[in-house]
Amino acid sequence: MSEQSFLSKTLTDTVLTRRSFLKWSAALGGTAALAGGLKFGLKAAEAAAENYAGEGAWVSAACWHNCGGRCINKVQVLDGVVIRQKTDDTHPDDPLFPQQRSCARGRSQRHQVFGVDRLKYPMKRKNWEPGGGKKELRGRDEWVRISWDEALDHVASEFKRIQGKYGNEGFLTPSWGTSRLLCAFGGNISCWGMVSSGAWPDIQNLMTGRTTGSNDRLDIAANTKLIVLWGTNSIWSKGTHQTYFLLQAKRNGAKIISVDPFYNDTAQALADEWIPVRPSTDAALLVGMAYHMIKNNLQDQEFLDKYTVGFDHDHMPEGADPRENFKDYVLGTYDGVPKTPEWASEICGTDPDIIRHFAQEVAGVKPMLFSSAAAAARTYLGEQYCQAFMTVGWMTGNVGIPGGAVSNGLFGGKTLVKAGSVGVESIENPLGASEFNVVSPNRVVWDEVWDAILTGEYTTGLNKKAPLNVQALVYFYDAASYPSIQGAGNGLNQMPNLNKGIEAHRKVEFVVTTDIVLSTRSKYADIVLPATTPWEKPGYLTELSGGEALAYYQHVAEPFYEAKDENWINRELAKRLGLDPDLVDAVPLKQQLYNQLAGAQVIKKNGVDYEPLLTITQADIDKLGAEGTPQTGRISYQEFEEAGVYQVPRAKNDKFGMVTNDAFRADPEANPLKTATGKLEIHCQPLADKILSHGWTTTDPIPQYHPPFQGYEDTYSDWGKKIKGKYPLQLYTIHYARRAHSVFDNIPQLREAFPEEFMMNSLDAKARGVKNGDIVLITSPYGKVIRPAYVTDRMMPGVTTLGEGAWVEKDEASGIDKAGATNSLCGTTPSGQGVQPWNTLIVQVEKYEGPIKLEPDAKWPQRVPIKEA
Ligand SMILES: Nc1nc2c(c(=O)[nH]1)N[C@H]1C(S)=C(S)[C@@H](COP(=O)(O)OP(=O)(O)OC[C@H]3O[C@@H](n4cnc5c(=O)[nH]c(N)nc54)[C@H](O)[C@@H]3O)O[C@H]1N2
Ligand SMILES: Nc1nc2c(c(=O)[nH]1)N[C@H]1C(S)=C(S)[C@@H](COP(=O)(O)OP(=O)(O)OC[C@H]3O[C@@H](n4cnc5c(=O)[nH]c(N)nc54)[C@H](O)[C@@H]3O)O[C@H]1N2
Ligand SMILES: [Mo]
Numbered sequence: 001m002s003e004q005s006f007l008s009k010t011l012t013d014t015v016l017t018r019r020s021f022l023k024w025s026a027a028l029g030g031t032a033a034l035a036g037g038l039k040f041g042l043k044a045a046e047a048a049a050e051n052y053a054g055e056g057a058w059v060s061a062a063c064w065h066n067c068g069g070r071c072i073n074k075v076q077v078l079d080g081v082v083i084r085q086k087t088d089d090t091h092p093d094d095p096l097f098p099q100q101r102s103c104a105r106g107r108s109q110r111h112q113v114f115g116v117d118r119l120k121y122p123m124k125r126k127n128w129e130p131g132g133g134k135k136e137l138r139g140r141d142e143w144v145r146i147s148w149d150e151a152l153d154h155v156a157s158e159f160k161r162i163q164g165k166y167g168n169e170g171f172l173t174p175s176w177g178t179s180r181l182l183c184a185f186g187g188n189i190s191c192w193g194m195v196s197s198g199a200w201p202d203i204q205n206l207m208t209g210r211t212t213g214s215n216d217r218l219d220i221a222a223n224t225k226l227i228v229l230w231g232t233n234s235i236w237s238k239g240t241h242q243t244y245f246l247l248q249a250k251r252n253g254a255k256i257i258s259v260d261p262f263y264n265d266t267a268q269a270l271a272d273e274w275i276p277v278r279p280s281t282d283a284a285l286l287v288g289m290a291y292h293m294i295k296n297n298l299q300d301q302e303f304l305d306k307y308t309v310g311f312d313h314d315h316m317p318e319g320a321d322p323r324e325n326f327k328d329y330v331l332g333t334y335d336g337v338p339k340t341p342e343w344a345s346e347i348c349g350t351d352p353d354i355i356r357h358f359a360q361e362v363a364g365v366k367p368m369l370f371s372s373a374a375a376a377a378r379t380y381l382g383e384q385y386c387q388a389f390m391t392v393g394w395m396t397g398n399v400g401i402p403g404g405a406v407s408n409g410l411f412g413g414k415t416l417v418k419a420g421s422v423g424v425e426s427i428e429n430p431l432g433a434s435e436f437n438v439v440s441p442n443r444v445v446w447d448e449v450w451d452a453i454l455t456g457e458y459t460t461g462l463n464k465k466a467p468l469n470v471q472a473l474v475y476f477y478d479a480a481s482y483p484s485i486q487g488a489g490n491g492l493n494q495m496p497n498l499n500k501g502i503e504a505h506r507k508v509e510f511v512v513t514t515d516i517v518l519s520t521r522s523k524y525a526d527i528v529l530p531a532t533t534p535w536e537k538p539g540y541l542t543e544l545s546g547g548e549a550l551a552y553y554q555h556v557a558e559p560f561y562e563a564k565d566e567n568w569i570n571r572e573l574a575k576r577l578g579l580d581p582d583l584v585d586a587v588p589l590k591q592q593l594y595n596q597l598a599g600a601q602v603i604k605k606n607g608v609d610y611e612p613l614l615t616i617t618q619a620d621i622d623k624l625g626a627e628g629t630p631q632t633g634r635i636s637y638q639e640f641e642e643a644g645v646y647q648v649p650r651a652k653n654d655k656f657g658m659v660t661n662d663a664f665r666a667d668p669e670a671n672p673l674k675t676a677t678g679k680l681e682i683h684c685q686p687l688a689d690k691i692l693s694h695g696w697t698t699t700d701p702i703p704q705y706h707p708p709f710q711g712y713e714d715t716y717s718d719w720g721k722k723i724k725g726k727y728p729l730q731l732y733t734i735h736y737a738r739r740a741h742s743v744f745d746n747i748p749q750l751r752e753a754f755p756e757e758f759m760m761n762s763l764d765a766k767a768r769g770v771k772n773g774d775i776v777l778i779t780s781p782y783g784k785v786i787r788p789a790y791v792t793d794r795m796m797p798g799v800t801t802l803g804e805g806a807w808v809e810k811d812e813a814s815g816i817d818k819a820g821a822t823n824s825l826c827g828t829t830p831s832g833q834g835v836q837p838w839n840t841l842i843v844q845v846e847k848y849e850g851p852i853k854l855e856p857d858a859k860w861p862q863r864v865p866i867k868e869a
Contacts, residue, residue, distance in 0.1 A: 060644025062534040062553035063106035065740035069239030071102035096650040117862040119530035120561035122151035139524040143865040156576035170471040174491030179476040187431035193446035194835040198377030203386040209674030214407035216657040221248035223403025226365040230372040233264040237735040263794040279732040280379040280840040281348040284705040286388035288344025289359035298363035300397030310683020367403030380708035380837035387703035400665025415547030416648035420599015422592040447830040450500035462695035475513035490742040493520035498823040518863040530563040541596040549647035594626030607655025697831040732839035733822035736803025752858035757790035765791040777848040782827025
């Protein structure tokens with residue numbers, strides 16, 4: 001459906017006042033009504049839309065989800081209802097002053113906020129009773145509307161009961177952050193893992209001293225001659241701008257090479273060359289490239305000698321065995337295995353001649369941007385990929401020079417404009433939150449969490465286990481993290497071992513969520529509290545486009561039906577739990593917004609200092625309903641409010657540019673890196689030590705390739721004789737254009753545009769009698785999924801992918817997931833620093849001939865938990 005979609009059409013058609021909107025929306029409670037609405041809405045609404053053209057104020061409205069974009073949306077509000085939506089049109093588009101345009105997801109935001117499936121009332125599961133009550137019915141029970149008082153009383157009394165019986169160790173938050181309320185209540189067990197960044201953090205910290213970034217985008221556009229996009233699909237997964245910025249470099253003559261199992265949309269649009277590689281085998285490809293470079297003396301030896309340690313036996317860090325150097329590993333000096341392009345090719349699937357030609361090119365063309373996203377690092381033994389990527393990049397000497405960078409990410413640069421802090425001090429979790437990526441007690445790594453709940457034991461370090469008795473799963477998010485809300489995460493859907501996760505949700509005594517729709521975590525809960533979206537809150541600020549612009553997202557509509565914000569929920573629960581309400585709801589939302597506004601800073605022309613962004617008068621403060629003192633800044637509050645965004649214009653040769661590591665490059669003695677040796681560490685003992693301490697897998701101090709668990713080698717039952725095994729294909733799980741993770745999966749328009757197809761190569765399809773569009777059954781060691789097949793030679797033979805984030809829709813009889821939630825298939829074990837290997841898995845695929853009928857997703861009924869007469 002087009003821009004002017006069904007919902008706004010029916011709205012403009014039917015709704016004149018908020019009151020009648022509410023009635024209408026309530027009437028539209030089921031699938032039949034939805035289908036009826038669709039038909040009736042389309043014709044009449046066009047005329048109605050005309051009638052209302054021009055009426056109603058345009059407001060800047062949040063897109064708050066976790067895709068890395070969070071771009072500008074504008075909505076036209078009439079009588080409290082959004083009748084139209086558009087994106088940034090505050091100025092013409094220009095590479096020096098780009099519009100912050102949103103994508104199909106952001107532009108569907110009104111279908112989410114005003115959707116028929118938006119949660120309206122507090123609810124409990126019909127058979128729920130304190131202590132559980134037919135726990136096995138979680139996920140398939142009916143829902144009953146209850147009052148807020150009833151809901152809050154139930155939650156408070158369950159919290160007290162569980163604390164009394166099991167202590168605070170009985171509570172677990174299957175989410176990212178922690179719950180402010182639970183911290184005040186005595187704490188909880190939390191979950192952790194390298195869900196998103198994969199193996200990058202320890203590489204950044206220990207090998208490079210936190211300097212893996214790229215250069216400013218204008219520097220790249222102006223100077224770069226070659227861009228390598230390693231496992232990067234910016235069109236789907238990097239907001240809108242990054243592709244536009246890459247395009248500027250291309251227009252200036254940069255060559256672009258994509259290294260990816262999939263000839264993805266970004267490669268189609270931008271790349272001059274696609275180099276296919278099997279998922280989770282990139283380290284082998286890189287080592288094979290290094291062999292060609294070393295044999296032909298193509299590496300920048302001068303750079304390596306001066307700025308790195310560990311490349312060869314003459315440049316080792318103190319205390320290291322000189323035999324343990326990268327060059328001798330590549331040449332096979334001690335292990336007798338030369339890592340030739342032919343050696344690499346058998347593993348990674350890339351043709352040996354292509355490996356040679358690719359190595360030749362990256363070694364020869366300067367300046368080059370050698371850039372990797374995190375996909376290839378979200379793999380089993382992901383560290384070895386990151387180590388090899390950095391090392392081969394450094395062998396080309398593209399560090400600290402204009403147009404040159406070896407980078408995790410596409411662009412770096414200074415923050416030009418930033419929001420002030422919300423001013424909420426966090427409350428420590430009394431059960432101990434530890435360092436970001438360190439294994440420790442009271443924190444369960446994601447891969448283990450459901451199993452640990454079922455078996456009563458989890459890992460706390462090398463050879464260390466501890467008992468676990470979790471009885472409450474609490475999906476509340478920390479109110480202090482309001483501006484960057486990700487709504488506590490959708491742990492059950494988004495973390496590995498979904499089938500085990502459902503069992504775990506059916507085992508514990510209590511599951512409670514706050515949510516805006518019946519997403520997976522809420523479907524399997526006992527009590528669901530309806531939350532307001534940011535559109536119904538006072539507003540907040542978000543940095544856009546890597547800190548080039550600051551968006552002001554504003555209040556759009558009154559709370560939907562009985563939805564409440566989390567501060568109110570926390571406050572009401574605190575009262576019932578005997579806690580101080582002012583501790584859990586420390587700063588009112590209006591004041592948080594004001595704090596962000598008053599503290600907003602913008603860079604001065606000199607590119608070093610900052611000044612306040614806003615002039616705020618006493619009248620503005622009164623209007624915002626906050627406390628504060630008037631101040632002077634660059635623009636007036638009113639101007640900011642009207643535009644909904646402030647963006648710093650760029651100019652050629654402005655002072656806002658940045659070349660990462662330029663000082664180190666100019667004088668490494670005077671500007672050492674924050675690594676153990678002060679240099680870039682190809683041999684990095686601290687890395688090996690850190691990885692060992694977690695207790696899952698080891699990594700060598702230098703980059704090496706080892707076969708990952710459930711990687712390409714494991715598609716064979718006999719690798720030597722090349723006999724395929726039970727799961728002969730590789731699967732990786734790509735970030736998908738339909739959604740931001742699980743968010744937006746319920747939007748019919750997006751379902752129609754992006755049908756969640758299973759992508760496979762034509763040779764693999766043919767061998768299985770599968771044609772494009774056929775329904776296939778995908779089986780992994782952990783679960784089963786059915787999906788329509790997209791048969792395409794854009795995918796490498798032997799490799800398959802499915803977009804991550806679909807809302808699981810499990811057929812209880814067969815155990816098959818009809819929606820294609822990738823975590824029905826991923827059921828991994830952690831590796832390295834606690835990495836969830838989303839892109840390392842093996843599967844079998846066959847044509848599905850079973851009894852389940854699979855309608856296109858766009859025709860599925862929406863989840864409307866309480867149907868009203
Ligand atoms: N639309 C949308 N955008 C998103 C998100 C979303 O859910 N939806 N999520 C956001 C978040 S939180 C994150 S972390 C990022 C993730 O973004 P990325 O880290 O970039 O991950 P993906 O987009 O899954 O994959 C990028 C590319 O890597 C390829 N790839 C996968 N595995 C491998 C491999 O082993 N080797 C190589 N060489 N290539 C591989 C894929 O085919 C794809 O073309 O996306 C963000 N953007
Ligand atoms: N198989 C596989 N799994 C993956 C990945 C993968 O590549 N493959 N990628 C991983 C990555 S990189 C990431 S970052 C994670 C993301 O994982 P999560 O952060 O767990 O996923 P989201 O879907 O963003 O979860 C958002 C939740 O908040 C709810 N929500 C949305 N808006 C609001 C609101 O205004 N108020 C309230 N109260 N709730 C709201 C939504 O309904 C949803 O339940 O997924 C990971 N999972
Ligand atoms: Mo992520």
